[in-house]
Amino acid sequence: MYETTPASAPTPPPPGATPEATMAAFVARAEADPAVVGLVLSGSRAHDGMATGRSDYDVHVITRDHPHAAVRELDGFRSGHLDLVVMSLADFRIRGLPGDPQGWQRYAYVHARVLLDRLDGTIARILDRKRTLDRAEARNAVDSCLDAYVNQTFRSLKSHRDGRATAGHLDAAESVPLVLEVLFALHQRVRPYNKYLRWELTRYPLGDPRWDAERLLPTLGRILTDGDPDTQRSLFTAVEAAARRAGHGPVLDSWGSDLRLLRSRN
Missing domain, CATH: 1.20.120 (Four Helix Bundle (Hemerythrin (Met), subunit A))
Structure with missing residues (x-):
């Protein structure tokens, strides 16, 4: 699916007939990529009753820290169906927490859902840490x-x-x-x-x-x-x-x- 060298950028996710089709195809691609260790669904699709016919899928993609994962080049990708945030596991551990420049993103994780966790629950545990203030x-x-x-x-x-x-x-x-x-x-x-x-x-x-x-x-x-x-x-x-x-x-x-x-x- 994705090359794991900096020289090869991944192909942007092609649009499907519906947002659901686009999302399903991207999840399948991510599951086939050994560099991807976690997928987290955020945004209106993670808030029951908030999605509309125009809602895209907000997906946070977590990769292994090393080596460089080409999928990280998709960070910030946006289409009418899909909105991607891609980060390393190390970045995911601190994203939204005190001291993180992206601290304003904390609420994005409060009701987020784990779609893929290859680390025996680590993605879920990190996510749970963000859901409430200690x-x-x-x-x-x-x-x-x-x-x-x-x-x-x-x-x-x-x-x-x-x-x-x-x-x-x-x-x-x-x-x-x-x-x-x-x-x-x-x-x-x-x-x-x-x-x-x-x-x-x-x-x-x-x-x-x-x-x-x-x-x-x-x-x-x-x-x-x-x-x-x-x-x-x-x-x-x-x-x-x-x-x-x-x-x-x-x-x-x-x-x-x-x-x-x-x-x-x-």
Whole structure:
């Protein structure tokens, strides 16, 4: 299937009549390649109910570390049917984890499915490590993102107070990704991509009715629409209570009397 020398690049996967046919043909090719030790399915095809007629297959291909595998030349290949990410086993071990420049990809592995594991479960074990935050990761994520969330909310409410509605709106919008990081990290969860936020909250709720999709998403929508100060304060009050219960009070207390603006308009 693939030459294992750098000089010979693999043939791009030809399109089949359907995405399913293209995917089946590529899996068969990968299974015949001794350099490939794992295949992982990600994206909408790994999220039940999210795939549409236009959905491609997102496949992460893991190769042996040595020698050079020509299939790695297909990293980044995209078509209407197939989207490939190819990496060595060593890279797969750290992909998405703290310190990795590709850390933003972590959520891609949360619901990913193993299609091929030639290493007696090693691919599955590495994948499982990425699915949730360990305690240290979660605590660090909450502390850093909580502080940043307070900062953006404080800036927004100051601007609203001083008659700078546009600045207040922009700062409020920037607080939304941060508060989502906090809420998911409080549960040792990886924040989902926006595309999957409603899916995640509906299928795997965070346990507090305030964070249910039907309550949280309209709240975030209002903040994104105009940065409404009362909505921001209501959300902050709920987040503050949850963060304090989880032991993150010192981060909040470091803001001292500035927190009064986040709790009340007076």
